[in-house]
Amino acid sequence: MSLDAAPSIITVNGTALEIRANPGRRLSDALREELGLRGTKVGCDAGDCGACTVLLDGAPVCACLTPVGQALGRSLQTVEGLGAAAELSLKRAFARFGAAQCGICTPGMLMSAVALLRHVAKPTRAQAEDAIGGVLCRCTGYTKIIDAICDAWRDAEPVAMPPAGQSIGAAIERLDGVAKIDGTEVFGADYWPQDALRVVVLRSPHWHADFEFGDVAAWAEARAVQVFTAKDIPGKNCFGVIPPLADQPALAEAVARFRGEAVALVAGDAAVMRDLDLEGFPVVWTPRAHALSVDEGKAAAPIHAARPGNLLITGRVTCGDVAALDGAAHHVTGGVETAYVEHAYIEPEAGAAWMDGDVLVIQACTQAPVMDRDDTAVVLGLPSARVRIVPSAAGGGFGSKLDVSLQPLIGLVTLLTGRPCRMVYSRRDSMVSTTKRHPGQMTATIGCDAAGKLVGMRFDGDFNTGAYASWGPTVANRVPVHASGPYLMPNYLAEARAIHTNGPVSGAFRGFGVPQAAICQETLFDELAQKAGLDRLEFRLHNALRDGDVTPTGQALHGVGIADCLEALRPHWADAQEWAAQADGRGIGIASCWYGCGNTSLPNPSTIRLGITGAGQLVLHQGATDIGQGANTVVTQICADALGARVSDFELIGPDTGLTPDCGKTSASRQTYVTGKAAELAGLALRAEVLRRTNMGEDAAICFEDGAVVIRRGAQSERLDLGDGIWVEETYDPPTTALDENGQGTPYAVYGYGAQLVKLEVDLALGKVRVDHIVAAHDVGRAINPVLATGQIEGGIAQGLGLALMEEYVPGRTENLHDYLIPTSGDMPRIDSILIEKPDPVGPFGAKGLGEHVLIPTAPAILNAIRHATGARVTRLPALPHRVLAAMKAARHD
Amino acid sequence: MSYHRPDALTDALALLAAGSPTILAGGTDLYPATSAQELRGDILDITGIAALRGITDAAGEIRIGAATRWSDLVAADLPDAFDALKLSAREVGSVQIQNAGTLGGNICNASPAADGVPPLLILDAAVELVSAAGHRRLPLAEFITGNRATRLKPGEIVSAVLVPKAATAGRSHFLKLGARKYLVISIAMVAARLEEDAGVIRSAALSIGSCSAVAVRLPAVERALIGQSVADFDIPADLVGQALSPIDDIRADAHYRAEAAVELLTRTIKGVVP
Numbered sequence A: 001m002s003l004d005a006a007p008s009i010i011t012v013n014g015t016a017l018e019i020r021a022n023p024g025r026r027l028s029d030a031l032r033e034e035l036g037l038r039g040t041k042v043g044c045d046a047g048d049c050g051a052c053t054v055l056l057d058g059a060p061v062c063a064c065l066t067p068v069g070q071a072l073g074r075s076l077q078t079v080e081g082l083g084a085a086a087e088l089s090l091k092r093a094f095a096r097f098g099a100a101q102c103g104i105c106t107p108g109m110l111m112s113a114v115a116l117l118r119h120v121a122k123p124t125r126a127q128a129e130d131a132i133g134g135v136l137c138r139c140t141g142y143t144k145i146i147d148a149i150c151d152a153w154r155d156a157e158p159v160a161m162p163p164a165g166q167s168i169g170a171a172i173e174r175l176d177g178v179a180k181i182d183g184t185e186v187f188g189a190d191y192w193p194q195d196a197l198r199v200v201v202l203r204s205p206h207w208h209a210d211f212e213f214g215d216v217a218a219w220a221e222a223r224a225v226q227v228f229t230a231k232d233i234p235g236k237n238c239f240g241v242i243p244p245l246a247d248q249p250a251l252a253e254a255v256a257r258f259r260g261e262a263v264a265l266v267a268g269d270a271a272v273m274r275d276l277d278l279e280g281f282p283v284v285w286t287p288r289a290h291a292l293s294v295d296e297g298k299a300a301a302p303i304h305a306a307r308p309g310n311l312l313i314t315g316r317v318t319c320g321d322v323a324a325l326d327g328a329a330h331h332v333t334g335g336v337e338t339a340y341v342e343h344a345y346i347e348p349e350a351g352a353a354w355m356d357g358d359v360l361v362i363q364a365c366t367q368a369p370v371m372d373r374d375d376t377a378v379v380l381g382l383p384s385a386r387v388r389i390v391p392s393a394a395g396g397g398f399g400s401k402l403d404v405s406l407q408p409l410i411g412l413v414t415l416l417t418g419r420p421c422r423m424v425y426s427r428r429d430s431m432v433s434t435t436k437r438h439p440g441q442m443t444a445t446i447g448c449d450a451a452g453k454l455v456g457m458r459f460d461g462d463f464n465t466g467a468y469a470s471w472g473p474t475v476a477n478r479v480p481v482h483a484s485g486p487y488l489m490p491n492y493l494a495e496a497r498a499i500h501t502n503g504p505v506s507g508a509f510r511g512f513g514v515p516q517a518a519i520c521q522e523t524l525f526d527e528l529a530q531k532a533g534l535d536r537l538e539f540r541l542h543n544a545l546r547d548g549d550v551t552p553t554g555q556a557l558h559g560v561g562i563a564d565c566l567e568a569l570r571p572h573w574a575d576a577q578e579w580a581a582q583a584d585g586r587g588i589g590i591a592s593c594w595y596g597c598g599n600t601s602l603p604n605p606s607t608i609r610l611g612i613t614g615a616g617q618l619v620l621h622q623g624a625t626d627i628g629q630g631a632n633t634v635v636t637q638i639c640a641d642a643l644g645a646r647v648s649d650f651e652l653i654g655p656d657t658g659l660t661p662d663c664g665k666t667s668a669s670r671q672t673y674v675t676g677k678a679a680e681l682a683g684l685a686l687r688a689e690v691l692r693r694t695n696m697g698e699d700a701a702i703c704f705e706d707g708a709v710v711i712r713r714g715a716q717s718e719r720l721d722l723g724d725g726i727w728v729e730e731t732y733d734p735p736t737t738a739l740d741e742n743g744q745g746t747p748y749a750v751y752g753y754g755a756q757l758v759k760l761e762v763d764l765a766l767g768k769v770r771v772d773h774i775v776a777a778h779d780v781g782r783a784i785n786p787v788l789a790t791g792q793i794e795g796g797i798a799q800g801l802g803l804a805l806m807e808e809y810v811p812g813r814t815e816n817l818h819d820y821l822i823p824t825s826g827d828m829p830r831i832d833s834i835l836i837e838k839p840d841p842v843g844p845f846g847a848k849g850l851g852e853h854v855l856i857p858t859a860p861a862i863l864n865a866i867r868h869a870t871g872a873r874v875t876r877l878p879a880l881p882h883r884v885l886a887a888m889k890a891a892r893h894d
Numbered sequence B: 001m002s003y004h005r006p007d008a009l010t011d012a013l014a015l016l017a018a019g020s021p022t023i024l025a026g027g028t029d030l031y032p033a034t035s036a037q038e039l040r041g042d043i044l045d046i047t048g049i050a051a052l053r054g055i056t057d058a059a060g061e062i063r064i065g066a067a068t069r070w071s072d073l074v075a076a077d078l079p080d081a082f083d084a085l086k087l088s089a090r091e092v093g094s095v096q097i098q099n100a101g102t103l104g105g106n107i108c109n110a111s112p113a114a115d116g117v118p119p120l121l122i123l124d125a126a127v128e129l130v131s132a133a134g135h136r137r138l139p140l141a142e143f144i145t146g147n148r149a150t151r152l153k154p155g156e157i158v159s160a161v162l163v164p165k166a167a168t169a170g171r172s173h174f175l176k177l178g179a180r181k182y183l184v185i186s187i188a189m190v191a192a193r194l195e196e197d198a199g200v201i202r203s204a205a206l207s208i209g210s211c212s213a214v215a216v217r218l219p220a221v222e223r224a225l226i227g228q229s230v231a232d233f234d235i236p237a238d239l240v241g242q243a244l245s246p247i248d249d250i251r252a253d254a255h256y257r258a259e260a261a262v263e264l265l266t267r268t269i270k271g272v273v274p
């Protein structure tokens, strides 16, 4: 029997539906495109991520690997069909535990968990871990997902919403959680206007090559598609996150500078595009010499004419006299080399574009809507007011969705054709074309006196910034500021350079180079402590920054919580030592972090608009994109307490460049601090205005009651006259100053701190590392929402563990999630988080940033524990089994 | 472009004789190999053919249908000698992959890292091939000829894997080394089957995968083990090394693979007799 031609009947969630899809079509694509069931997510189309998991006759399978023909006549269940009591109970547990951060993996997680819970109502953690082993999550570190699965049977009540004035510190469920757990959240690939053209990108297969197009018009006509190249770009074909250094074309012109660079767009109707083969596209390539490593980059001809030696920028901080190192009682010198690391969010870039009158609207996943708008406007030659960015939900970002990806491309197609269009990056598109963590080649010398007090440090790092500038300058500037770690370092010289190569563009990735530098510094600290004869934790504590201490940039700090973090780890450290002594191959390690919140010495204001409509609705225009970290919830909690309202009184608007004021980008761990501060100011301003209008005292309560706003004070009560509504707008910009040629100044107004303790086991014969337990103490200033905060810690640790042990993006070889490995549920240790609250003098209610801090200590603490277990100094990351074993042998020969 | 999903093997063989459709089983190797949203060309989906799925105990041999899924194997009631195969099934990709992927697909795809191959090699498995013209069998070790290369002829299908009863004696174990817990391609994997008499090894069947283009048996090492104590034995590392031709790749270097193989082999043998 041949199954093509006729429409078939497929039974989904108990309902028989007619489907017109070739039986050889991926079930995931048919569900999403033909049946509109978009709760099933696609992260890889290769079985590697499990986001597309559905139940076929009750068994979890990847819909992306299942032919439609095999689903016919069988029972098929998707996330949309989860409605039975036990399934609802599981969904509530996901909400209660904060198991969904960005939410892109959530449908796959739920389906996998449901399959388990049908057989085992009260699973063990090991069973839960095993059941979700085939679904990757890049946000949560899996802990809260496993918590939720194991607790689902309890069918507990949702977390109660706190009364007015008590939102801060409450572990409320995330406000945008329901859609993520129902599968109704709209990510980049989940919305498009009817009849939208589909767009795909033709990319360079060469590291560095000149190219010329052949008869593109004929090729396009023969296939009933349209092709767009650089010459179609009406504006300035150049974008970049740091405008003075912008250097990246939206579509390459005559020369492609890295493998994967976009050179042309092909757009056509969906049916045509499905069968389109880009093989044979008329383009002729003439490869040029290329440089991939930093050393090759330094020696090669400039990739950008104005940057000799391929040096993009040098960052430098110095204080005291680093020559003092020569007189130090103890010295250590060493180096570390780190790999390209891929963000590997489970949602590849996707979005749609359409015209609304003469305004170009782009709905796509992003971390920086206003920057997207401005970059896209420049490329398309439009005034900013004619571009509107509506961020879709983002299925993870971690820094890479700060740069524009497909926004100018789909914008171009819609602008030139007048038709709506959409584009969904394949996993390969995403991996070859978007930014990576900078590979770092670092060396340092650190010295201390006989008593173990730090005398000085010299640090030198080269960072492979790839073909275009992106966030290379930020990395080069952040690294020297942070390379000393959160310690008092009287004499210091640190230099970091961003070097161009024809490798992938390195950009922002959680920590902007600081995690790499911390690996170098924190591993050397262990050696220095040993030389000084001090316990590794005590050595750090002995040198930890204290209130009033001055950093290498000359800034006096206040609200410094690093010593508190280390002290909190002390009892665990003692236990860990005992644990390690019990068996061969066990080791323990510790490492600290500090991290400045917000842009380095540059303005980065956030503006919050808050008001009460004429109908009595409290409305918060919240322009900070929530990429899973929880800005929607945290910003509202802050605003609620400042105003004196309940979180449940709020309606949230945005983010949307057409509706919400600019809250800047979601990066640099700035949203809780900067946007939170603006929300606090807006809450206070609205409160003052309401009390002024009602002439009520400071301690009056503002009550939102069914369309009326009533102000109460003791027995007094007055109904607020709303008129057309009452609005306030407040802006906050962190007070920073520029850094001079020695790096002196105030780069950040607020720093956050943390320290982590790792217990692990090394397989002494195979070099395999299994991390057993991590205790993480982080000074968040004020934990606005403890569940969201610990969720950040657990997720950051998972990324730090990946950085340390398995993640290595090899250009040209690991362009998929099969060969590029990130931690699965089975690779994560038990994690205990300790939230330290040492209030910051300027942060909202004392809060500091956390989002990036969390992954900084993990990798160095793991390396320190490996060394403790085996004597091995792994100096090239990741610490793959063969590298660990080789380092163990080298240590034995020393 | 057509898609056929026949119920009967004879129909499948007729289609194969008439054209050269791509054989599709679980699709877990075929779909990742394309960036398109559907499989191109003529497709012969064999998962509707009941005769190709399941495990039967026939005269003198155990027959595993080619379209038997990994999860079927995990659930099957089989002699101890099949423990290695079941353990390997449990480690293929993830539950999702095990619920779709088949043993036949694993063999025909012939990846050096195919986890099903070493456990079948220690069971002296043979491959049954059928076509409209008839059928033949080949030892598995001869069927797979190289990295992604087999002796499958046009018009043929693998219908079953056959394990002679003689090879189902004793107990077996399997260990896989990868850089993470789930969804991981083996750096090396080892299957071992032993027969013992009062703590002394009477016979051994050993196989290592991912350390050469095709997984290998280790006859010289097997012979060297005979007569040794199961609790305390010596593996001649040089003999292991001679049987392998490991490569450098992103997962590990060749030197490490060779060394890890010996260690894994030791552990696997110890694992046979708990």
Ligand SMILES: Cc1cc2nc3c(=O)[nH]c(=O)nc-3n(C[C@H](O)[C@H](O)[C@H](O)COP(=O)(O)OP(=O)(O)OC[C@H]3O[C@@H](n4cnc5c(N)ncnc54)[C@H](O)[C@@H]3O)c2cc1C
Pocket (backbone or CB within 6 Å): A046, A047, A048, B022, B023, B024, B025, B026, B027, B028, B029, B030, B031, B032, B046, B066, B067, B091, B092, B093, B094, B097, B100, B101, B102, B103, B104, B105, B106, B107, B108, B109, B113, B114, B115, B116, B152, B156, B157, B158, B159, B183, B184, B185, B186
């Ligand atoms: C995420 C992921 C993880 C994986 N992990 C592992 C792993 O850990 N270990 C491992 O070994 N493999 C792994 N694989 C590979 C794959 O799952 C297995 O090889 C699987 O057994 C293939 O079976 P299939 O039925 O899905 O093959 P299919 O994709 O259907 O077919 C594979 C090939 O075999 C041919 N073929 C299939 N059946 C027959 C037959 N009966 N006769 C003739 N030709 C046939 C097909 O034409 C095709 O060329 C993984 C795959 C994915 C996507």
Ligand code: FES
Pocket (backbone or CB within 6 Å): A041, A042, A043, A044, A045, A046, A047, A048, A049, A050, A051, A052, A053, A062, A063, A064, A065
């Ligand atoms: S989309 Fe199917 S597994 Fe990733």
Ligand code: FES
Pocket (backbone or CB within 6 Å): A099, A100, A101, A102, A103, A104, A105, A106, A136, A137, A138, A139, A140, A346, A395, A396, A628
């Ligand atoms: S919440 Fe799991 S990938 Fe984001």
